[in-house]
Amino acid sequence: MKLLSALKRCVAAGAVILAAVSLQPTSASAAAPPVVGGTRAAQGEFPFMVRLSMGCGGALYAKDIVLTAAHCVSGSGNNTSITATAGVVDLRSSSAIKVRSTKVLQAPGYNGTGKDWALIKLAQPINLPTLKIAETTAYNSGTFTVAGWGAAREGGAQQRYLLKAQVPFVSDAACGQAYDELVPNEEICAGYNQGGVDTCQGDSGGPMFRKDNAGAWTQVGIVSWGYGCARAGYPGVYTEVSTFAAAIKSAAATL
Template sequence: MKNVLRALKRCAVTGAIALAAVSLQPAGATAAPTPGSAGTQPVVGGTRAAQGEFPFMVRLSMGCGGSLYAKDIVLTAAHCVSGSGNNTSITATAGVVDLQSSSAIKVKSTKVLQAPGYNGSGKDWALIKLAKPINLPTLKIATSTAYNTGTFDIAGWGAAREGGAQQRYLLKAKVPFVSDASCKTSYADLIPGEELCAGLPQGGVDTCQGDSGGPMFRKDNAGAWVQVGIVSWGNGCARPNYPGVYTEVSTFASAIAQAAAGL
């Protein structure tokens, strides 16, 4: 039977449209908290990102994170959306680290595509088509496992502590790769090849509730950002010996490209 952690994800709200944290590393074993007022304290182990530092970051109105896969398409987590089809209920906010900034770019969704075959376990990716393009840099995705190693960057507006409030300012942190073998000792139901893990053995840095759907990324050999993971789930936030679990983007790169072409 699948672990109960699967049902909780890293969401800021409960229900079909859930969201996980990308601010620093929580992996949701506890019930998802209700979004509170935005705070200014660091995310779990994180610090504030500078304006323009991660221009591809997107905040979604259901309480999830995301990244600009294309100027008019956001890549997020499957558990953040309720299914596929026409959808004008989601607002994407981009271009700012301060969600209350008057410079924020806000664009409505038109369609959603949830990963085919998604059933709450693995395949945790989705695409959101926007009503108009956002003229900001996009984040390319990994097409091989070559970058599934080393130290990753995470960022988001999720809770700064387990059970905490959502954040007003974008927070960032770094987490190291954790091997599948090591991660399986914490999560027996990890799906190697579809999921990868990152976090410190002592905890203290992680994504958390409200970061779901946001990117885990690093520099490629040319110094450009490349997305290797999508914030998915975990046991609490930044707990010792419980790293964050992320969708392994390279596994689904072809499917994501095909889906985006059809939106």
């Protein structure tokens, strides 16, 4: 949908991870230095995390529905081609729960810009905790947690183990200075101005979340896109979940 340097964070064989990178400035079109870091999540720390077979992440919205990014799927309708892996941080674990999809619902009106959310109906429920979504903008600030099995460096390979990191909120005004393509009412940005920590290819569709006032994890974003990974001056761009909460709830009811 965008220039090659404005990468959607999904790859066919992708993986996901948040990374620390050398803090040398790079242009939007230059290759980023190798990234390292992110810390390994503990087994059971984020039980709602899901790995999808097309190379994306997701979260359990309901025990039989995964919330992911619209650009991770090819449209709406019956679909049995996706396998969701859950219940483990190690994708090679014999304890992994694997369930096939039955239907996909891509955000109505999605055309490659904004509205980057989708739901995947599973053939059977996964008996794990779900991740509630933010229904207001009350939690669209502060420090967020991101997690995934995506690339540990720009253009890198998928990770075997689930990695996690924290990223700070970036205002629409500041993010818009980096990205002319930003859709402020539909997207939320997070990251460090100096770079170094970010989601990357293969993390698409995974959740960005934080604790609510009751101490419960709440999803505020969906990994969507950005210029490269962890580049200075280019934060990650996420679907603003609160904007679409009512639409997501309504769509889930039809599944």
